[in-house]
Amino acid sequence: MRAYRGRALLLALPLKSLIQRFAFALLVGAAITIMILSRAEPRLVDNLRGTVSDAATPILEFFSHPAASFASLVEEVDAALDVHKENARLEEQNAQLRKWQSIAAQISRENEELRRMLHVVPDPESSFITARVISDSGGPFVRTVLINAGAQDNVRKGQAVITSEGLTGRVVSTGRHSARILLLTDLNSRIPVVVESSRERAVLAGNNTPNPRLEFLAVDARVVVGSRIVTSGQGGIFPPGLPVGIVSSVGEERALVQPYVNWDRLEYITVLDYILPGFLPETKRAGRIGELK
Amino acid sequence: MRVATWVERTDLQLRGLTPFAFTLLMVLASALPWHLPSFAPVTPAFTAMAIYYWSIYRPDKLPYAATFCLAMLLDLLTGTPLGLSALVYLLVQVILNSQRTFFHGKPFLVVWWGFSLVMPGIALVSWIIASLYFNTLVPPMPFVIQAVLTILLYPLFAVLLSALHRHMMRGI
Numbered sequence: 001m002r003a004y005r006g007r008a009l010l011l012a013l014p015l016k017s018l019i020q021r022f023a024f025a026l027l028v029g030a031a032i033t034i035m036i037l038s039r040a041e042p043r044l045v046d047n048l049r050g051t052v053s054d055a056a057t058p059i060l061e062f063f064s065h066p067a068a069s070f071a072s073l074v075e076e077v078d079a080a081l082d083v084h085k086e087n088a089r090l091e092e093q094n095a096q097l098r099k100w101q102s103i104a105a106q107i108s109r110e111n112e113e114l115r116r117m118l119h120v121v122p123d124p125e126s127s128f129i130t131a132r133v134i135s136d137s138g139g140p141f142v143r144t145v146l147i148n149a150g151a152q153d154n155v156r157k158g159q160a161v162i163t164s165e166g167l168t169g170r171v172v173s174t175g176r177h178s179a180r181i182l183l184l185t186d187l188n189s190r191i192p193v194v195v196e197s198s199r200e201r202a203v204l205a206g207n208n209t210p211n212p213r214l215e216f217l218a219v220d221a222r223v224v225v226g227s228r229i230v231t232s233g234q235g236g237i238f239p240p241g242l243p244v245g246i247v248s249s250v251g252e253e254r255a256l257v258q259p260y261v262n263w264d265r266l267e268y269i270t271v272l273d274y275i276l277p278g279f280l281p282e283t284k285r286a287g288r289i290g291e292l293k
Numbered sequence: 294m295r296v297a298t299w300v301e302r303t304d305l306q307l308r309g310l311t312p313f314a315f316t317l318l319m320v321l322a323s324a325l326p327w328h329l330p331s332f333a334p335v336t337p338a339f340t341a342m343a344i345y346y347w348s349i350y351r352p353d354k355l356p357y358a359a360t361f362c363l364a365m366l367l368d369l370l371t372g373t374p375l376g377l378s379a380l381v382y383l384l385v386q387v388i389l390n391s392q393r394t395f396f397h398g399k400p401f402l403v404v405w406w407g408f409s410l411v412m413p414g415i416a417l418v419s420w421i422i423a424s425l426y427f428n429t430l431v432p433p434m435p436f437v438i439q440a441v442l443t444i445l446l447y448p449l450f451a452v453l454l455s456a457l458h459r460h461m462m463r464g465i
Contacts, residue, residue, distance in 0.1 A: 020357065027361045028383050034365075035376035039426060045375050052369040056324075060370075063325055071328030136326035137371040138336030140435035141423050144372040145326065180372060187427055208334070208432050264330045 050175030053135070053146050057178045060134040061148055129153055130270045134178070143186040143208060144172070147179050147269060155179045158237050160272045166243040166260030167191070167231060168269055181269065184244070184259060185212055193244055194232040198222050201232055204244060204257060211248055211256040223247055223255050239274045311461040312347040312354040315454070316363050319343045324370040334435040337443040340367055341415055342450045344382050345408055348389040349396050350458060354465075360386055374426045381419050385411060401451065409444045416440040 038045040079086065131153070135146035149155050151174045159171045161181050169183040170191075182189050189206035193214070200221040202214040217223065227247040233240025248258035297305075319339035327336065340363065347355040364379035389411075396404050416436040423431045 024357050024383065024387055027357050028380060031361065031364075031376040031379040031383065033376075035374060035380070035422075035426065038375040048375075049369050049372070052366070056321075056370060059321065060324060063321060074329070133326050135324040135370060136333045136336075137373070138323040138325070138327075138333060139338070139371050139373055140334050140439050141373045141377070141419070141431070142371070143334070146324075146370070146372075187429065187431065208435070210331075263333070264328060266326070267328065 046173040049173055049180065050150070050178070053178040053180065054150065054175035057134060057146075057148055057175075060146065061132070064132075064134045127273045128270050129155065129273075130268055131155075131179075132268055133266050136266075140208075143183040143189075143206065144169075145181050145183065145266060145269075147181060147271075148177065149271065150175045150177045150179045152176050154273060155271050156273075160231075160238040160242065160274065162242060162270050162272060163261055163266065163268070165262060166245065167238070168261050168266070170237070171271060179271075183263070184261075185210060185263070190215075191238065191244070192232045192234040193229050194240075195221070195223055195247075196228040196230050198227070201234070202229075204229065210263070211258060214247070214255040214257060217255065223250055225250055229257050237274065239272065305465055308461050308463075309354055309465050311457060312343075312351050313359050313363075315457060316340060316343040316347065316355065316359075317366075320363055320367045320370070323367060335438040335442055337446050338412070338415065338439060339450075340364070340378070340382070341385070341412060341443060342408075342447055343454070344385060345389065345411060345447075346451065346454045346458075348386050349393045349404070349407075351462065352386070352390055352393065354462075355386075357383060357386060374423065377419065377422050377426070380422065381415055384418065385415060401448070404451070405444075405447055408447050412440045412444050 129149055131147040131149035133145045134148050137144045155171055155174050157171055157174060161168045161170055167184060169181045169189060171179050172182040173180045184191055184204060184206055185208065186206045187208045191204045193204045194201050200218055200223065202217040204212050205215045206212045225247055229244045229247065231238040231240055231242040231244060243260055245257045245259035247255050249256045322339045323336055344360060360382050361379050364382045367373065367378045368375045396407055416439065420431060420433055420436045
């Protein structure tokens with residue numbers, strides 16, 4: 001009996017390793033094929049990503065709460081350490097903001113008056129939905145996040161994504177209950193922007209670093225460190241005038257931008273549905289999450 | 294010899310899934326938003342640690358097909374070019390499969406040293422593939438930082454993994 005089993009093992013072991021080698025070659029081939037296919041036919045992969053992120057949404061949502069509370073614990077300890085200094089800073093800032101508030105109110109009244117006098121065509125309205133960030137691309141390849149709102153909530157590919165601080169990115173793919181946001185720092189992000197003071201147009205190109213570049217800037221463009229960059233609204237996807245960031249450095253060949261968004265505290269984001277007036281009926285517009293359609 | 298009851302058999306089978314389940318948890322950990330300052334681009338390669346450990350000690354419980362599926366899930370969830378992690382981790386596994394007996398019975402420092410050789414390899418190959426895929430030079434710094442962070446974190450995970458290994462895989 002024992003001798004028989006020994007002989008069977010003698011046969012089985014090389015066979016097993018042969019099968020393993022075959023499986024390995026097959027899987028490596030599959031990985032390479034899928035990679036090439038995803039490059040050539042991104043739509044196929046987008047759909048798959050949508051389906052998988054939909055399936056993973058409940059799990060990621062569940063786990064993202066402890067992750068967030070861990071982060072807030074770190075933050076709270078940090079805050080408790082210099083609460084006095086922070087208070088003084090906030091009081092000072094509050095006083096300054098009050099001053100600005102009265103100036104802003106005055107200017108906006110005046111602006112309204114002038115628009116009425118000139119019969120300016122009103123800017124299209126934009127509605128919005130707010131969603132939670134449930135996944136962050138952990139790794140050095142891409143800068144994307146996953147949110148817990150998707151096609152069912154009227155999130156569509158191409159829409160602009162903002163936080164209270166400024167432009168964050170745009171929607172690149174959607175599932176039913178989830179959507180992937182390409183952050184403006186990603187290698188593949190290109191956003192039409194304008195230098196607010198001089199009205200010079202440029203394209204903000206991400207490069208996987210915290211500071212995206214200004215591209216296609218006119219040779220004689222007057223850009224200085226500290227210039228505010230806002231969206232230009234060209235292309236019609238992004239509303240014009242969304243704050244993007246400030247120019248952080250100007251070199252011989254390139255200008256870098258420091259986005260306003262705090263990437264470390266990206267917890268809730270807002271997806272803008274920017275519609276040209278009269279384009280879509282009210283019922284087709286984006287609603288708030290949870291609103292029944 | 295006593296015949297094992299179905300409860301015992303199911304118990305054995307479920308506990309045999311530990312390597313897969315743990316690696317799956319590590320995939321999810323990579324995709325979670327940690328909200329830590331500048332952490333996202335350099336999030337340690339949790340999956341790499343799990344695959345390294347199980348490839349050395351229990352390759353039978355983490356076959357190539359399992360690695361492939363887990364790595365595909367990682368790519369789908371994090372938005373990495375689809376297939377990249379699968380390719381890299383399969384290569385890691387095939388190399389470890391030929392070298393793994395070398396690590397058996399060796400002190401932890403030797404195993405850690407092995408990981409400190411594998412991780413830069415993972416970073417370099419990933420960087421090359423990503424640069425080819427995007428057809429541009431992807432900034433290499435996050436890859437370097439990620440590799441260093443992962444190597445430094447490995448001992449912590451090794452403690453966790455060997456505890457799991459001892460308790461969950463007893464008699465398997």
